């Protein structure tokens with residue numbers, strides 16, 4: 001079998017990877033106990049590649065590169081690699097092999113206990129140490145990313161955290177840490193740090209749902225729109241102003257982003273104490289939202305009049321009940337005409353919501369900051385003076401290696 005060659009790796013690359021791989025080669029089953037369709041066995045450490053080469057053969061004999069997913073056969077230790085049916089005690093097992101890094105491999109095999117036990121036994125025979133859970137001597141930057149990844153709710157957000165677990169930000173910091181500091185290097189690092197910070201508002205909160213709040217006058221169709229967005233009757237809707245009294249939440253996913261939608265009481269002049277409290281809560285929810293959907297009634301004879309909220313809060317204006325009007329008013333690019341009743345315009349609304357939610361999202365493989373600590377250090381790097389101690393700040397960003 002052919003696995004990635006080490007000869008292209010510079011010393012820096014090798015050192016970088018050593019930061020996120022255990023010092024001895026270890027193997028472990030990552031999937032839970034009990035039977036399942038597929039199991040995943042991980043091998044990590046300095047001899048991971050060699051151990052795999054002794055036990056398996058790729059279906060296509062071309063070197064596998066990091067990130068590739070390759071079909072292969074588990075032949076067992078030191079079977080004759082050119083013989084498709086080596087005379088071992090076990091028949092070949094079909095597996096899928098992928099290199100997460102040069103020192104970190106995953107074997108996806110049949111989920112039955114026999115296949116898992118055989119693979120783990122073969123790996124141990126070749127010198128890997130079995131552990132219940134592979135604990136790496138990871139620097140803080142990696143363990144922080146692992147903690148965020150564990151809380152991510154969608155594939156899109158998890159992909160961003162996973163890239164950091166695999167070392168995107170670590171590699172960025174190690175790469176510059178190993179360079180001699182010169183004015184040119186400092187300028188490049190500062191500029192790259194500023195680029196990383198551009199997505200910080202998005203990346204620092206990927207483990208929490210984005211707060212989207214619907215506000216508007218009574219009876220415009222806020223609750224109906226929320227129900228149409230989530231696909232079930234979460235809120236009571238009724239042809240009477242003042243139906244919704246409190247703030248009502250429901251969670252869903254829009255464009256791969258987890259969101260918490262909040263329906264609120266309609267805003268109008270009212271002396272009724274419960275309704276007034278509902279309106280106070282509605283405005284508070286709107287002013288602390290990540291995105292506000294302001295709803296107006298398309299049948300209203302009054303000129304369209306949206307509330308003025310804090311200017312930093314992104315907003316979408318929705319003209320609802322368009323099924324009841326003959327001609328629509330002209331809409332700007334942040335406006336959508338909908339009918340919660342017939343579904344007209346709902347797709348456009350979801351598309352616009354997705355655009356707003358993903359406006360500052362990074363590409364999944366980009367280095368990003370995931371928490372306040374990383375953000376503070378990146379800000380110091382991005383705004384540093386020429387005397388600034390770049391290496392020390394990058395070291396602080398990487399953090400101590402946790403045993």
Ligand SMILES: Nc1nc2c(ncn2[C@@H]2O[C@H](COP(=O)(O)OP(=O)(O)OP(=O)(O)O)[C@@H](O)[C@H]2O)c(=O)[nH]1
Nearest residue numbers: 219220221222223224237238242243244266339340
């Ligand atoms: N024809 C039509 N009727 C709608 C539409 N959206 C909502 N309605 C109706 O309008 C009435 C009010 O809808 P709600 O969703 O309860 O309005 P709301 O804004 O939540 O009202 P409050 O909770 O009182 O503030 C209900 O009878 C709905 O069925 C729409 O797009 N078209």
Ligand SMILES: [Mg+2]
Nearest residue numbers: 222223243244
């Ligand atoms: Mg309502």
